Amino acid sequence: MAAAAGMSALAMPGMSLAAQSLVVNTYGGRWEKFWRSDLMPMFTKSAGVDTTLDVGLGKNFVANLRAAGVAKPPYSILMVNENIASLVRAEGYFEPIPAAKVPNLANAYPILRNPDDNGVRGIVSTIGIGYRKDLVKTPPKSWSDLWSNPEFKGKIGLYQIGNTAAMLFLLMTAKLYGGSQDAIDRAFVEIKKLLPFTQADWSGTLSTMLTRGDVTVAVIDFPEIVALQKKGVPVEMVVPTEGVLAFEQSFNVLKNAPAKEEAYKYLDFILRADVQEMMAKEFFTSPTNVRSRLSPELAKDVPVSGERMKSIFQFDWTKVNPQVAAITDRWNREMK
Structure with a gap:
C-alpha cells in the first residue's frame, strides 16, 4: 500500500x-x-x-x-x-x-x-522580521517599515511563492493595505514597491543570505533566527506591531x-x-x-506565546486555494 x-x-x-x-x-x-x-x-x-x-x-x-x-x-x-x-x-x-x-x-x-x-x-512556528544588528541602523518595528525605511531597499529577503510563507505575506499585505485578504491586486501593487528583493525557497536559504549579508532584513520564521543567534550571527527578531504570520x-x-x-x-x-x-x-x-x-x-x-498568540494573522484558506495557481503564475511573472 x-x-x-x-x-x-x-x-x-x-x-x-x-x-x-x-x-x-x-x-x-x-x-x-x-x-x-x-x-x-x-x-x-x-x-x-x-x-x-x-x-x-x-x-x-x-x-x-x-x-x-x-x-x-x-x-x-x-x-x-x-x-x-x-x-x-x-x-x-x-x-x-x-x-x-x-x-x-x-x-x-x-x-x-x-x-x-x-x-x-x-x-x-511564528514568522516575523529578522535583521542584522550590525548592518541595520534603524531596526524595524513594524511590517510597514519594510516599505518606509530606505536603508532596506535592495536588501530585503522574502520567500518564493512556492513556500507557504510567501502566500501568507501576500495575504497579510492585502489585509494591511487593502483591508481584506481578498485585496490581492492591492497586495501585488504594494509588494512590487519593495523590488528589488531577494527570494529564497525556504528558511535555511534566508538564513544563509542573512549570515553572508546578502540581505540585511528578512521575512523569516523565528526559530531560524534563534538558530543563527546560537551560532553567533548578529541577528535579531522583531514581533511586528501589526501581528505575526505562522506556519x-x-x-x-x-x-x-x-x-x-x-x-x-x-x-x-x-x-x-x-x-x-x-x-x-x-x-x-x-x-x-x-x-x-x-x-x-x-x-x-x-x-x-501567551497573550501574544492573539496576534497571529488568520486567513480563510477556502477562499485562497482556488486562486493559488493564478497567484503563483502572476507572482513569478511580476516579482522580478
Missing part, C-alpha cells in the same frame, strides 16, 4: 495489544528524530498505544489519502500545514473533533480551533479512521501543556495550550 512507504514500527516491549496500532505521520530530519526518541515512546507509555511512524512530506501524505479514498484512509489522524489540510477537508476526508474525546482541545487557543472543531492547529501544523481526524479512539488519544497528547513545552524547547515553536509555561530564558527564544 502506498501509505506504507517510509513507515516503521515503534512497538514497546511488554505493551498491551488491546489498543489498535496508530499510524502517525511526521516530517524528516529533526522532526523524525524527535518523534522517534521523545514523543512516541512517551505517548506509548502514557496511552498504551502502539505506533507506526510514516515519515514524508505533506504532498506524500495527501497522495496516500487520495490513493486510498475517503472510505479507507491509511491514517486515522493527519498532521499537515493548514493550507493543505483545508484542501483535503473540502474533499470530505475529515470530521469534527469531539471535545469530550480530546479534553485538551478545550485548552487550545481559540484562534487555533477551526470552525466546528474540524481540525486544530497543534504546532505553530501552522493542522491536526485532523479522519472520518473513516481505522483507529479513531487511538487518534483521539494521540491528539490529546500532542495538545498537552507539557508536550507543547517540550516542542518549544526542541523547535522554538509557540505553545498552543493556554496552560503551557515557558521559562524566562526560553521565552526570549519564543517571542510569541
Whole structure:
C-alpha cells in the first residue's frame, strides 16, 4: 500500500495489544528524530498505544489519502500545514473533533480551533522580521517599515511563492493595505514597491543570505533566527506591531479512521501543556495550550506565546486555494 512507504514500527516491549496500532505521520530530519526518541515512546507509555511512524512530506501524505479514498484512509489522524489540510477537508476526508474525546482541545487557543472543531492547529512556528544588528541602523518595528525605511531597499529577503510563507505575506499585505485578504491586486501593487528583493525557497536559504549579508532584513520564521543567534550571527527578531504570520501544523481526524479512539488519544497528547513545552524547547515553536509555561530564558527564544498568540494573522484558506495557481503564475511573472 502506498501509505506504507517510509513507515516503521515503534512497538514497546511488554505493551498491551488491546489498543489498535496508530499510524502517525511526521516530517524528516529533526522532526523524525524527535518523534522517534521523545514523543512516541512517551505517548506509548502514557496511552498504551502502539505506533507506526510514516515519515514524508505533506504532498506524500495527501497522495496516500487520495490513493486510498475517503472510505479507507491509511491514517486515522493527519498532521499537515493548514493550507493543505483545508484542501483535503473540502474533499470530505475529515470530521469534527469531539471535545469530550480530546479534553485538551478545550485548552487550545481559540484562534487555533477551526470552525466546528474540524481540525486544530497543534504546532505553530511564528514568522516575523529578522535583521542584522550590525548592518541595520534603524531596526524595524513594524511590517510597514519594510516599505518606509530606505536603508532596506535592495536588501530585503522574502520567500518564493512556492513556500507557504510567501502566500501568507501576500495575504497579510492585502489585509494591511487593502483591508481584506481578498485585496490581492492591492497586495501585488504594494509588494512590487519593495523590488528589488531577494527570494529564497525556504528558511535555511534566508538564513544563509542573512549570515553572508546578502540581505540585511528578512521575512523569516523565528526559530531560524534563534538558530543563527546560537551560532553567533548578529541577528535579531522583531514581533511586528501589526501581528505575526505562522506556519501552522493542522491536526485532523479522519472520518473513516481505522483507529479513531487511538487518534483521539494521540491528539490529546500532542495538545498537552507539557508536550507543547517540550516542542518549544526542541523547535522554538509557540505553545498552543493556554496552560503551557515557558521559562524566562526560553521565552526570549519564543517571542510569541501567551497573550501574544492573539496576534497571529488568520486567513480563510477556502477562499485562497482556488486562486493559488493564478497567484503563483502572476507572482513569478511580476516579482522580478
